[in-house]
Amino acid sequence: MHKFLIRSFVSSLVLLFTLTVAAVAKDVKAAFVYIGPTGDHGWTYQHDVGRKAVEDAGFETTYVEGVPESADAERVLRQLANSGHDIIFTTSFGYMNPTNKVAKEFPNVKFEHATGYKREHPNVATYAARFYEGRTILGTIAGTMTKSNVIGYVASFPIPEVIRGINSFTLAAQKVNPNIKTKIVWAFTWYDPGKEAEAAKALIDQGADVIAQHTDSTAIVQMAEKAGVYAFGQASDMDKFAPKAVLTSVENNWGPYYVDRVKAVANGTWSQKDTWHGIGDGMVVISGLDSQMPSDLQAKVKKLQADLASGKVHSFTGPIYDQKGNLMVAEGKTADDGMLAGMMTYVKGVEGDIPK
Amino acid sequence: MIKIVKRDQPSKAIFFFTPVLAIFLTLIAGGIIFYILGFKPFEALKFFFIVPIADKYGFSELLLKATPLCLIAIGLSFCFKSNNWNIGAEGQLTFGAIVSGGVALLFYDQEGFYILPIVILAGAIGGMIYASIPAILKTYFNTNEILVSLMLVYVSKLILDYLVVGPWSNPEGFNFPETRQFSDSARLPLLFEGLRIHAGIFLALAAVVISWFVFYKTYLGFQMKVSGFSLKTAKYAGYKGKKMIILVFLISGACAGLAGVGEITGPIGQLHREVSPDYGFTAIIVAFLGRLHPVGIIFASLVVAITYLGAETAQIFMQIPKYTGQVFQGMILFFLLASDYLLFFKFKFIGTKK
Numbered sequence: 288m289h290k291f292l293i294r295s296f297v298s299s300l301v302l303l304f305t306l307t308v309a310a311v312a313k314d315v316k317a318a319f320v321y322i323g324p325t326g327d328h329g330w331t332y333q334h335d336v337g338r339k340a341v342e343d344a345g346f347e348t349t350y351v352e353g354v355p356e357s358a359d360a361e362r363v364l365r366q367l368a369n370s371g372h373d374i375i376f377t378t379s380f381g382y383m384n385p386t387n388k389v390a391k392e393f394p395n396v397k398f399e400h401a402t403g404y405k406r407e408h409p410n411v412a413t414y415a416a417r418f419y420e421g422r423t424i425l426g427t428i429a430g431t432m433t434k435s436n437v438i439g440y441v442a443s444f445p446i447p448e449v450i451r452g453i454n455s456f457t458l459a460a461q462k463v464n465p466n467i468k469t470k471i472v473w474a475f476t477w478y479d480p481g482k483e484a485e486a487a488k489a490l491i492d493q494g495a496d497v498i499a500q501h502t503d504s505t506a507i508v509q510m511a512e513k514a515g516v517y518a519f520g521q522a523s524d525m526d527k528f529a530p531k532a533v534l535t536s537v538e539n540n541w542g543p544y545y546v547d548r549v550k551a552v553a554n555g556t557w558s559q560k561d562t563w564h565g566i567g568d569g570m571v572v573i574s575g576l577d578s579q580m581p582s583d584l585q586a587k588v589k590k591l592q593a594d595l596a597s598g599k600v601h602s603f604t605g606p607i608y609d610q611k612g613n614l615m616v617a618e619g620k621t622a623d624d625g626m627l628a629g630m631m632t633y634v635k636g637v638e639g640d641i642p643k
Numbered sequence: 644m645i646k647i648v649k650r651d652q653p654s655k656a657i658f659f660f661t662p663v664l665a666i667f668l669t670l671i672a673g674g675i676i677f678y679i680l681g682f683k684p685f686e687a688l689k690f691f692f693i694v695p696i697a698d699k700y701g702f703s704e705l706l707l708k709a710t711p712l713c714l715i716a717i718g719l720s721f722c723f724k725s726n727n728w729n730i731g732a733e734g735q736l737t738f739g740a741i742v743s744g745g746v747a748l749l750f751y752d753q754e755g756f757y758i759l760p761i762v763i764l765a766g767a768i769g770g771m772i773y774a775s776i777p778a779i780l781k782t783y784f785n786t787n788e789i790l791v792s793l794m795l796v797y798v799s800k801l802i803l804d805y806l807v808v809g810p811w812s813n814p815e816g817f818n819f820p821e822t823r824q825f826s827d828s829a830r831l832p833l834l835f836e837g838l839r840i841h842a843g844i845f846l847a848l849a850a851v852v853i854s855w856f857v858f859y860k861t862y863l864g865f866q867m868k869v870s871g872f873s874l875k876t877a878k879y880a881g882y883k884g885k886k887m888i889i890l891v892f893l894i895s896g897a898c899a900g901l902a903g904v905g906e907i908t909g910p911i912g913q914l915h916r917e918v919s920p921d922y923g924f925t926a927i928i929v930a931f932l933g934r935l936h937p938v939g940i941i942f943a944s945l946v947v948a949i950t951y952l953g954a955e956t957a958q959i960f961m962q963i964p965k966y967t968g969q970v971f972q973g974m975i976l977f978f979l980l981a982s983d984y985l986l987f988f989k990f991k992f993i994g995t996k997k
Contacts, residue, residue, distance in 0.1 A: 318959075324966070351958050353965050355920040358910035361839070362704050363955055370959060380819060381915060404817060445808060446818050475804055631818055642809065 315553045317341050317545070318372040319350040320363060322379035323478055329503025329522040330477065330539070334378045334401075336523075337541030344546045346553075356381025361389060368393040374552045376545065377401065387411055397557050399548060402448065404628075409559050414544060417565030418448075419455035419627070420595045421537030422499070423602040424573055424588055425519045426459025428534055429467075429497040431584050432517055436466045439490025439498040441507055443477050445641045447630045449501050454634045455602040456499055461636050469637045470495060480506035491516055508533050524574040535588075536574040543569055563624065567596040603627065608635045646991045653986045661985060662932050662939065665978035666946060672974055673967075682963055690960050691953035691971075701952065703838035707910065708948035710840075711736070711902035711919070713940055714847040715926035717854045718898025720935040721891040724858070725867035726874060729892060731777065731792025732899040733923025735770040737799035739900020740907050741806065742769025744914040747829035747907070748811060748822055758828040763846075763904050770900020771893045773799065778892030782885040788892075796923070807914055821915040831909045843905030850898055855937040867891065899923060920951075928976045947972060 319338045323331040331352065338348050349372065354363050360382050367375050368389055374397040377386045383403035390398045390408045398411045406413055429438050438460060442449050457469045470493055472486040484506040487498050491510070497517045500507045505528040511518035512529035520526060520536025544564065551557040564570035573592055576585050594600035603622035607615045609632045616622050622630075633641060673691070674684035696705050715732045722729040743766030750758045777791040808820045816823075831841040858864040866887055870877040877884060906918050929947050933940030954968025 349959055349962075351955060351965060354955075356915065356917040357920045358707070358839075358906055359920060359951070359955075361910060362952075363959075365700075366955065366959060381821075381917065383819075384824070384913070444820055446820065475801075475808075629817060 315374065315549055316347045316349065316372045317549045317552075318367040318375045319348065320354050320360070320367070320375065320377045320379075320382060321350060321352040322356070322381070323353060323503070325350070325352050327478060327503055328505050328525065328528070331378070331503075333522050333539040334376070334541055337545045338376075340542030341545045341549050344549070346549050354382075361385040364389040364398075365392070368396045373397065374399065374549055374557070397548075397552055404561075406559055406561065412548075412557075412559050412561070414562040414564075415448075416539055416541075416570040417563055418537060418539070418571055419451045419602050420565040421571045421573060422452045422456040423459040423595060423600075424591060425499055425535070425537065426456035426461075427463055427588060427591060428519075428580065428584065429456070429499060429517070430460030430462070430464035432534065432580065433460075433464065433467060433497045435494045435496045436464065436468065437494040437496065438467055438469050439487065439493070439495030440469050440471050441483055441486045441490065441498065441500040441502055442471050442473050443502050444475060445473065445631075447628060450633065450641065451627055451630045452501050453637055454607075454630065457634055457636045458603070458607065467636065471637065471639055473642055474502055476502060478503045480504040483507050484510045487511060487518075488514075505529070520574065526574065526577075531579075534577045534580060538572040538574055540570055540572045565595070566592060567598065609633065610635055610637065644993055646993055647988050648991045650987055650989050654989075657985050659934060659936075659939070661982040662934060662943065662979060664982050665932070665975055668978040668982070669971060669974040672978075673971055676967070676970070677963070680963070682961060687957060687961060687963060690957045690963075692949055694960070695949060695952035695956045700838060703835065703840040704952060705945065705948050706840050706844055708951055709941075709944040710844045710847045711905055711922045712926050712929045712947055713944035714843075714850055714902045714905070715899045715923055716929035716933060716940045716944060717847070717850040717937060718895035719926060719930045720854065720933075720937075720940065721857075721867065721894045723871075723930060724935050725870045725887060725891050727778075727781075727888055727891055728789045729774065729777065729792050729895050730789050730927065731774075731794075731796050731923070732895065732926055733919065733921060734792065734796035734799040735773045735896040735899035736903040736906075736919050736923045737796070737803055738773035738903075739766040739770035739896075740903030740914065740918045741799070741803055742766060742772075743900070743904045744822065744825075744907050745806075745811070747825040748914075750829055751823045751826055754826055754828040756828070758826070759831070759908070762829050762908060763901065766900045766904030767897040768900070770896040770898070770903065772896070774892040774896025774899070775889065778889045782888050803914070803918070804916055807916055811914065813913075822913050824913045825908060829908055830912060831905065839910050841905070841909040843901075843909050846901050846905065850901075851937045851941060858937070863887070863890075899926075902926075925972060928972055932975060932979055947975070950975075 321331040325331055325335040338350055342348050351363050354360055364385055376399045378401045380402045383400055383405050386398050386400045387405050387407040390411045394410055400413050402415045403413050440453055460467045470490055472489055474482050474486045476482050483502045483504050487507040487510040490498055491514045498507060498511050499519050500521050503522055505525050508518040508520060508525050508529035511532035517534050518532045520533050522539050524536045524538055526533045601621040603616060605616035605620045606618040609615050674688055677684045677687040695701050719732055743762045746765040747762045777788040780786040780791050781788045807822055811822045813821055813823045831843050834840050866882050907914055929943045933943035950968045950971040954965045957963040958965040
């Protein structure tokens with residue numbers, strides 16, 4: 288009798304568990320809205336890798352690629368919300384207003400907007416990655432590997448996200464090599480292989496022997512490979528596109544966050560928040576280091592990576608000066624998130640002005 | 644044996660039949676492409692062309708999408724009918740959006756009935772100013788209007804980039820490339836609660852009626868037609884060619900500018916980098932598919948609009964790559980140009996001789 292009770296208790300627990308799992312796996316449907324094609328090997332590609340992780344976790348997913356940030360975004364969002372999706376990830380800044388607008392009409396659908404700041408309704412969350420931590424690593428490598436002391440940097444748009452990256456990169460490079468200069472070319476695009484390659488070419492012609500990028504295509508690393516200079520992969524591991532040029536890549540790793548959030552919807556624990564994860568939480572990942580890098584540099588990079596992850600090292604630790612020599616962050620202090628979010632001045636060592 | 648013979652005169656019936664044929668061939672070719680990609684052709688076509696407009700909301704979206712296409716194509720037909728190849732409607736749209744957006748931003752914290760008319764007028768003027776550049780260069784300096792108008796598209800997009808990144812960017816917007824949101828008085832009123840179709844559709848319909856009247860009931864329309872057939876004849880008849888060139892460019896620019904106004908004061912409500920998903924270029928397909936006829940353009944704009952919506956639905960429900968929408972637009976134009984062959988040539992069946 289006793290045994291029977293225990294057995295039935297256990298079996299009903301097992302049954303309950305399977306039922307919950309089945310219900311979870313069946314019920315929640317996630318949708319992803321992409322700005323580019325899934326084959327861009329950069330921004331959108333990595334979001335799609337994240338989506339596949341959600342599929343592997345047992346959830347149904349849908350995606351729409353190449354959605355312009357024009358009036359069309361709102362229609363796509365409404366259609367997804369209307370067709371049984373429980374959580375919708377909108378993966379480009381320009382979807383911010385449409386996301387909030389559609390969220391108001393569908394209070395039962397959760398919306399997750401990447402890189403934005405507006406959370407006008409309780410069902411809108413925002414998320415972004417601390418890519419600048421990855422750029423601290425790249426700056427350290429660039430400052431060590433450069434011989435000409437001129438480092439090129441192809442930038443997209445003069446927004447805090449990009450300025451922060453340039454600064455973090457330059458500060459790290461200066462730390463290992465005080466003589467370096469960072470030259471910037473603004474491509475005014477996130478993805479345009481032709482323009483990006485031209486920008487890289489211009490920088491190489493000006494003597495840059497290491498090229499960093501804040502645009503998404505593989506054109507820059509390929510141009511670097513041709514010219515025989517070093518480069519870094521952006522968003523995904525770009526080593527296979529330029530095996531000699533690419534020293535390492537900073538990968539955007541959205542999978543864990545996406546799985547987490549979709550599971551939260553399934554468990555009913557989803558709530559609005561603003562997520563900003565870096566190396567420590569695994570949202571920013573450094574790819575394998577190239578063997579051309581001397582072993583002491585490799586060891587240094589590994590240590591820096593661990594220290595950034597643990598919080599022992601912060602990318603923006605004072606003293607930090609702007610181009611005119613004014614103090615931005617005092618000695619021993621670190622920049623807070625508010626300052627990072629609104630960063631619109633170059634640090635000392637960056638050449639040129641921010642386009643206004 | 645079949646022989647291909649040149650027609651003495653282009654057939655009028657075939658002139659209006661070939662667009663229908665082109666759409667039909669596109670559907671067949673599209674079905675074949677879906678089949679090769681591993682999708683069920685009929686199901687895919689259903690998701691492409693029927694599901695998106697099966698409800699009230701979808702139909703409103705169709706009209707919303709067709710409005711700028713129709714408006715621009717009407718404007719372009721003035722140019723194309725008179726042998727002026729304005730390829731830069733996208734630039735005129737963008738510049739119209741810039742000027743009207745600039746005016747709307749002046750009034751960002753004000754309400755008033757007078758704001759919207761000023762904003763709309765500013766957009767039309769902006770489009771006209773931008774279209775006048777290739778027109779004046781063509782008439783007075785003999786430049787090629789295709790190149791000038793096309794290159795100015797990229798210039799206009801750079802101007803827009805500059806403005807939304809720099810001087811016009813939202814002061815509270817963390818320097819992201821977008822302006823403030825316009826006040827409600829600068830927004831085109833919605834026609835139905837909960838749907839996005841807005842009063843801009845009346846601008847398009849007015850353009851249709853006016854253009855029909857001009858084309859078929861006025862001396863200007865006749866002049867345009869003659870110039871379209873033969874510039875030499877037009878000159879011989881004593882028409883003032885330069886004046887007409889500038890006029891048709893201005894009309895075309897105004898229409899494109901108004902399309903830009905419709906986008907930013909309609910569904911978007913602010914200026915940012917992407918005010919138009921290349922409506923100005925797609926409208927060229929619309930103009931030709933509609934045979935440069937106002938009524939034809941209405942139908943053509945609806946057909947092309949649905950390729951946009953269908954591509955989204957097909958991806959959401961069947962995971963068909965969204966870029967097939969552009970493939971469809973390309974195929975429509977391709978089949979139209981190909982079947983135009985029938986306008987000038989006919990097949991003649993003749994008995995085989997021994």
